[in-house]
Amino acid sequence: MSDTKNDPFATHVVELADLAKALGHPARVRILEVLAQTPGCVCGDIVAQLPLAQATVSQHLKELKRVDLIQGEIAGPRTCYCLNSKTLTRAREMFTNLFTGIGCCQSEGEVHELESE
Amino acid sequence: MSDTKNDPFATHVVELADLAKALGHPARVRILEVLAQTPGCVCGDIVAQLPLAQATVSQHLKELKRVDLIQGEIAGPRTCYCLNSKTLTRAREMFTNLFTGIGCCQSEGEVHELESE
DNA sequence: AATATTAATCGTATATTGCCGATTAACGAT
């Protein structure tokens, strides 16, 4: 997808990058928030809360579905969207691992201490 | 009361999406890992550890610099790259907020009841 | 000054993304 050759990146790197890519658009981040807030997670409701056309929102939903961050259940003529907590947990773990794993670079082996939040 | 059709995305959403976009390529995730592991964080060292040409790596470094996840310090003819712990911490907070903020949906496969209108 | 080295940038080609209007498919209701 990214380069034409065999991609020689580790699987966890590819997986994390793919998840990040899916989160790499304001509309898609917003969609996740909307799905978390809205009891009825119907596509039309999402469209109504985004400044984008229905076709565009549908594409963003497709991208979120691709990485399994959301699921779509057909309910009559509508589609009810739902967060996938399993993938969300997986994503959270991967991002946490990344951030805690890379610490800081000041001097070799030394981990930068983080200010308390 | 806001008209969501005409309003732009909230700043925190844009900021998070922008960080995610910067992490949305295996090469850039890998660069962060390399910078965390490699004591001397010189550009050439990074290039040596990636399956990409120097010009391409330079572009990825530029993207990471754009969102301030890394810093480049000119050291003679070389450039010493360094993780920016401040932005990393900020990013970790934002991702954590996203994941914990949206919690989870229902159990997998289960669909919300539709509200009649 | 001349040369070697490093890394950013240029130029370019290709692929992907983002956006929308229009269309289609699926479904409920009449």
Add this chain to the structure above:
DNA sequence: ATCGTTAATCGGCAATATACGATTAATATT
């Protein structure tokens, strides 16, 4: 069966992203 509604997909276009070789700018060494 027809109509209206919903949402996915199609077609097309512009913008962005990715990749690389070639070039340039900066510096260190000789």
